[in-house]
Every structure is written in C-alpha cells, then in structure tokens.
Amino acid sequence: KTVAVIGLGYIGLPTAAILATQGLDVIGVDIKQSTVDAVNRGEVPFVEPDLGTYLAGAVKQGNLSASTKTPAADAYIVAVPTPFCEDHAPDLSYIEAAADALAEQLVGGELIILESTSPPGATAHMAQRILAARPDLDQADERTMLYFAHCPERVLPGRVMIELVTNDRIVGGLSDRAAERAKSLYETFCQGEILLTDAKTAEMAKLVENSFRDVNIAFANELSQISDRLDIDVWELIRLANRHPRVNILQPGPGVGGHCIAVDPWFIVEAAPDLAHLIRTARHVNDAKPQWVIDKVCAKADQVAQPVVAIFGLAFKANIDDLRESPALKIVDSLSRRRPSAQFLVVEPHVKQLPEELISRDNVRLVGLDEAVEKANVAVLLVDHADFASDSIDPISAAFEHVVDTRGMWQ
Numbered sequence: 235k236t237v238a239v240i241g242l243g244y245i246g247l248p249t250a251a252i253l254a255t256q257g258l259d260v261i262g263v264d265i266k267q268s269t270v271d272a273v274n275r276g277e278v279p280f281v282e283p284d285l286g287t288y289l290a291g292a293v294k295q296g297n298l299s300a301s302t303k304t305p306a307a308d309a310y311i312v313a314v315p316t317p318f319c320e321d322h323a324p325d326l327s328y329i330e331a332a333a334d335a336l337a338e339q340l341v342g343g344e345l346i347i348l349e350s351t352s353p354p355g356a357t358a359h360m361a362q363r364i365l366a367a368r369p370d371l372d373q374a375d376e377r378t379m380l381y382f383a384h385c386p387e388r389v390l391p392g393r394v395m396i397e398l399v400t401n402d403r404i405v406g407g408l409s410d411r412a413a414e415r416a417k418s419l420y421e422t423f424c425q426g427e428i429l430l431t432d433a434k435t436a437e438m439a440k441l442v443e444n445s446f447r448d449v450n451i452a453f454a455n456e457l458s459q460i461s462d463r464l465d466i467d468v469w470e471l472i473r474l475a476n477r478h479p480r481v482n483i484l485q486p487g488p489g490v491g492g493h494c495i496a497v498d499p500w501f502i503v504e505a506a507p508d509l510a511h512l513i514r515t516a517r518h519v520n521d522a523k524p525q526w527v528i529d530k531v532c533a534k535a536d537q538v539a540q541p542v543v544a545i546f547g548l549a550f551k552a553n554i555d556d557l558r559e560s561p562a563l564k565i566v567d568s569l570s571r572r573r574p575s576a577q578f579l580v581v582e583p584h585v586k587q588l589p590e591e592l593i594s595r596d597n598v599r600l601v602g603l604d605e606a607v608e609k610a611n612v613a614v615l616l617v618d619h620a621d622f623a624s625d626s627i628d629p630i631s632a633a634f635e636h637v638v639d640t641r642g643m644w645q
C-alpha cells in the first residue's frame with residue numbers, strides 16, 4: 235500500500251516517518267525543494283527529538299522518499315498549514331492547493347485524510363472540491379468511490395514521536411466506511427484508542443482541545459495581572475488554590491505562542507461569532523499579555539541610569555528551538571524599539587543566531603548565560619528553559635537591580 239503525505243512539516247514528516255518504519259511505502263510531498271532534498275538525504279529540517287532516527291532509518295530502508303510532485307497513492311494524508319487571514323477567518327488555500335494536486339492522480343477507491351487543524355466543515359469542503367474536479371469518479375459506484383476522513387493531530391511539539399504512538403486519536407469520516415478505513419491506517423502505529431465519529435465533530439474536537447487550554451491560560455494570565463496590582467505573589471496563589479481537589483489552574487506567562495493555541499480558537503469564533511464570547515475574550519487576554527510585560531520592563535529599565543537588560547529565552551515555550559509566534563520575540567522586538575538607548579542581551583541556548591527581525595538591531599545581541607548574568611542590571615525571564623533554573627542563575631546574588639520573571643521560575 236502506498237501512502238502519500240502532503241506537507242512535510244512538524245506533523246506531516248513525523249507521520250510519514252512513522253508510517254514508513256511500519257513497512258508502508260510512503261512518499262512525502264512538499265512544495266519546498268530544500269525540505270524534499272533534506273528528507274531524501276534522511277535529514278530533518280527542524281528540531282524534534284528522535285525524529286532523526288526514524289527518518290534516517292525509513293529512508294535507508296527505502297520505505298520513504300520525498301518529492302515536490304503529488305504521486306498516485308492508495309491513501310493520502312494532507313498535513314498542510316491552516317493559518318488565518320487578517321480578519322481571523324481561516325485560510326484554506328493550502329488545503330485547496332493540496333486537494334487540487336491530488337485530485338489529478340485519483341482513479342477511485344482512494345482514502346483521503348485531512349490532518350490539518352481545520353474549521354468545522356473543511357473536510358466536506360475539500361471533498362466537494364475534489365469531486366467537482368473529478369466528476370468522472372461516480373460516487374454511487376463502489377469502484378470509483380472516494381473515502382474522506384478528518385484525523386486531527388494532537389501531538390505536543392518536543393514529544394511528537396512518543397505522543398504519535400501513545401495518544402488516543404479521533405477519526406471522523408464523511409462516511410462510516412471512510413472512518414473505518416482511516417482507523418485501519420492509523421492502527422499501524424497508534425497504540426492509543428482510536429475513536430470514531432463524523433468529520434465535523436472531529437474538526438471541532440481538535441479546536442475545542444486547544445481552546446480549552448487557551449481559555450485556561452487566559453485565566454492564569456488575568457490572575458497574574460490582578461495579583462500584581464494587589465501585590466500578591468500569583469505563583470504562591472495558584473499553588474495554594476490548586477491544593478483544592480477540583481481546582482487546577484495553569485501557569486501565567488508572557489503570552490501564548492506557537493501556531494496552534496493562538497490560532498485554533500479563532501476558527502470557533504469565526505464559525506459562531508455571536509456565541510463565542512468567552513473563547514474570543516480569552517484570545518484577547520492572551521494576546522494583550524506581551525504588551526503588559528513590555529510596559530513593566532520599560533518601567534523597570536527607566537529606573538536604571540544605563541539599562542542593560544538580559545532577556546532569558548526567545549522560544550515560544552520551554553526547551554524547544556521554535557520561535558514561531560513567540561511572545562518573547564514580540565517583547566524583545568518592541569522593547570528594543572521603545573528603548574533605543576538600552577542594551578538587550580538575549581540568552582537563547584536553543585538557537586545559534588538571532589532571528590531576522592532582531593539581527594540588525596544595534597542594541598540587541600545574542601550572548602551566553604554567563605555574560606548576561608555578569609553585565610545586566612535588569613533581568614527578564616520570558617521562557618522557562620531548564621537552563622535558566624535557579625541552580626544555574628541566582629537572580630538574588632547576580633548584580634540585577636530589577637527582575638521581571640514572567641514564568642515564576644525564580645520565585
């Protein structure tokens with residue numbers, strides 16, 4: 235059986251690699267030639283623990299290859315990005331482009347799975363588009379019928395290779411037969427339970443999972459602002475409240491980053507704008523948190539004659555190198571513009587150079603931990619990387635005059 239995985243990003247590539255190591259014949263498809271070349275060399279173009287071993291093994295065995303062209307296959311897994319447009323409406327153009335390319339290859343009988351996080355109705359939309367392009371594939375005839383399903387990914391970046399195998403999985407079919415066939419495919423590597431439903435419920439389930447987290451992080455972020463005004467230590471407050479058997483408050487931070495939790499809730503808002511009050515407000519609360527941190531750091535820096543501000547962390551969360559939609563990045567970018575005479579010493583052990591938006595700034599430098607601790611008079615902790623634990627940095631004995639700890643790591 236041949237499986238084509240379209241989109242070799244953070245989800246598509248691990249899925250392609252794991253299917254191939256189960257002995258399936260897998261072809262990965264990506265529009266980026268550099269990604270295709272890297273995969274064919276058995277190299278991972280981004281950081282994800284253990285993926286390299288799976289990928290190199292699969293390519294060496296001859297079960298996985300990559301191409302920029304969509305091939306004929308028995309099953310397709312579409313794992314392309316679904317960003318949103320300026321007005322927060324979902325942008326389905328990548329799904330549509332993938333659908334158009336695979337439509338040309340179909341002969342009938344194929345299984346077509348949408349894995350990309352999608353607004354409710356996207357799987358049906360993809361199916362209609364493919365069927366409109368291929369009216370010759372009679373859907374009343376067993377031989378030319380196509381099988382569509384939505385199987386959202388739920389893996390946590392940094393733990394993808396483990397969670398792909400162990401997480402339960404939701405499979406939503408446009409028909410029962412499609413769901414059953416998709417289940418058989420995921421059973422080749424997924425040891426979690428595979429739960430069958432319809433496509434729209436599966437689409438919504440994924441959005442709801444990430445919105446649940448967003449709303450709960452917003453609650454923690456709002457608490458941190460209220461506590462700051464009332465001069466209460468929010469970390470202690472949450473620790474104590476969480477001793478209640480039915481309370482489990484998440485952790486405040488500098489804002490919500492990444493390309494999932496800060497995006498997916500908008501798809502629900504877009505689907506029911508007049509009803510999604512809480513979900514929309516949570517997005518606004520989390521999106522406003524970086525500005526609150528910026529104002530706080532500026533106020534501290536203004537109390538120092540010559541501010542040298544150490545920034546601990548740029549990634550969107552702990553112990554990864556991913557800077558996409560990172561609140562830390564936004565904060566440094568804005569601080570360096572707002573306080574051009576201050577120096578910003580950025581410590582980010584997971585990257586080798588500053589990202590494009592910061593590299594040309596005269597007042598921003600990437601430095602090692604020791605240099606930052608030695609030279610800075612203001613310290614701002616933005617990411618709770620293990621490297622920043624208080625056994626590596628002692629913010630009390632360091633020469634910092636002010637500390638802004640957005641993650642509660644140095645409390």
Ligand code: SAJ
Pocket residue numbers: 351387388389390391443444447451484485486487488489490491492493494495550551552
């Ligand atoms: N964050 C906080 N406080 C917390 C937890 C997280 O401020 O208590 C912040 C993080 O620092 C980060 C952001 O939220 O900036 C998101 O991080 P995350 O670890 O909560 O989630 P992601 O974006 O890495 O992955 C999520 C996961 N979804 C859920 O846990 C419900 C993952 O399982 C999904 O597969 C992934 O989104 C996805 O691809 O949708």
